[in-house]
Amino acid sequence: MSRLSTSAKRRVFFMNICVVLLIFFMLFRVGWLMSSAGGDFVKMAHDQQTRDRLISPRRGNITDRNGEIIAGTQTAYAISVIHAQIKDEEKTAAALAQTLQLDYAEVLKKVQKRVALVRIKDKTDAATAEKIRAMQLDGVMIDEDIKRVYPYNETAAQVIGFVGKDNQGITGLEARYDSILKGEKGRILTYTKANGTEIPNLPQQREAPVDGGELVTTIDINIQRYAEQLIKNTVDVKQAKSGLIIVMDPQNGEIYAMANYPSFDLNKPYEITPAFEQSGSKNDILNRMWRNFAINDTYEPGSTFKVITSAAGLEEGAVKPNDTFECNAGRNVADRRIKCWRAPRSHGTQTFVQGVQNSCNPVFIDVAARLGGEKFYDYMIKYGFNKKTGVDLPGEAVGIMHKRDKIGPLELAVMSFGQGFQITPLQLISAVAATVNGGVRITPHFAKSIKYGEKTNDLVYGSGERIISKKTSDTMREILESVVSEGTGSKTYIPGYRIGGKTATSQKLPRGSGKYIASFCAFAPAEDPKAIALVLINEPQGVYYGGQVAGPVMQQLMGNILPYLGIKAQYNEKEKEFAPLTAENYVGMKTNDAKQRLEKLKIITEIVGNGENVTKQLPAPGELINAESKIILYTK
Ligand SMILES: [Zn+2]
Incomplete structure (x- = not known):
């Protein structure tokens, strides 16, 4: 074996270094595979086998x-x-x-x-x-x-x-x-x-x-279905574009019903309901169909917003219930003439309470002017019109309103009666609820509790912040009750029930298009509200006034849900004739005697058969006979 030359030795040494480096690299690579990235390889192998x-x-x-x-x-x-x-x-x-x-x-x-x-x-x-x-x-x-x-x-x-x-x-x-x-x-x-x-x-x-x-x-399926039936009939009869009813507990924000019409079948959500406007792509139509008018869309509330202007004015002492105002069919504000809805006729001289009953625009222009733009804006914020209500549904829209420094006398005047800004229907009903429930904000919501097997977790929404005093809230309830008993809301009056509310006829934008939203926001019983509702009819044909179009719908709604919620009718002196009577016992009486007695009580009577004596009666003794219904006597 010959001795290696120096250069050969160098070559061997260099090769050895290379081998060692290679070994180090391979060891490192194996280690790397086994550690971080290795997890993926192990998983892939596992996936091949399972x-x-x-x-x-x-x-x-x-x-x-x-x-x-x-x-x-x-x-x-x-x-x-x-x-x-x-x-x-x-x-x-x-x-x-x-x-x-x-x-x-x-x-x-x-x-x-x-x-x-x-x-x-x-x-x-x-x-x-x-x-x-x-x-x-x-x-x-x-x-x-x-x-x-x-x-x-x-x-x-x-x-x-x-x-x-x-x-x-x-x-x-x-x-x-x-x-x-x-x-x-x-x-x-x-x-x-x-x-x-x-x-x-x-x-x-x-x-x-x-x-x-x-x-x-919080939905009550019976109230929900009743509201849907009612809004469907109304939209059909009024040939309107759509309609909405919201029913809520004004004390805690629990929503009993939120009924949109037209609607769609949840079991076939991609099938287009014929009642929807068929313009645009299928996706456009589906998105329109799935929309919830109550929370996804904004509108100018119009006169229902006068509730908020009134509450702010009373709370700040800018107005008292018996202050007097002059209508003059309108007001001049910053070189512009703003008409009362009654123009060219005028409401003449009236108290503030009468102004609310008449929904007279100049009264609210004056109240807002006394408050001033800053204070008025403060109440918009306090009521939360710049924020979402927090309802537990996706896609809630927020109110669209002027910035504080953009509210001049003209903007203020227009806002006082619900124009020049937009809010969602749910924002409106929530604000009115806060006004009449004693003065505190509520979070409208649907989720009541969550159950896992036997375990129930109740959801807590907390008590809202105070917006107005209890005293102002009490006054507002009284004034709004008079709107139904004596003012523009009279079509909602139901004997035996104290109902408060406010109507609105909102112009749809662009103004002058001749398209309107008729609405009515009402609550009952006025002394201690248990239910608040908003009825909204989008583009009714023919008569479009809120009081006339939405008023009768609200009357039917309240007439149905108040007894259902266990709220009993209480008839005052004036309403005695509407109170149902308790059926007496006529079985065994001579048919003629029974007939005379019932005539005296002004109860409509139907007699079946021509026997001398009454053998059976409907309703049975002790049951109620409503004012419009009758009693049937069977004879042999
Ligand atoms: Zn007027």
């Missing part, structure tokens, strides 16, 4: 305040295929296509896909799934799945919302409370060989899904 079949959790129900299910979950079945296990591709595809009513070519394409698992159809009903099971097709898997169902179809569609293909909430409460309702997916792990076939004798591992929580809402 095949997950996801198990859907049960999505939590949404119920009304009495536990009635308004969004529920049904068991459905998902049909999938495992390519490696299929024996006859064409035969399998044909059987599936026929039973599931799918296109053969599409199914075949899926069946031929060389992947572990392909979903053929979701949300298959039990009967169909059973048919497929009975065919005993190799490589066809039937897994339990869920399907969202809405038992009341169109009812409260814009509020409840709907879910997408994977049962995730897309609109309404379904979207807002998705994280609570959805639960957690479970899975079935099956070990497979590299070619996709199951490894025999390995136990199936099952990770159970976690079911979603149940959302108990």
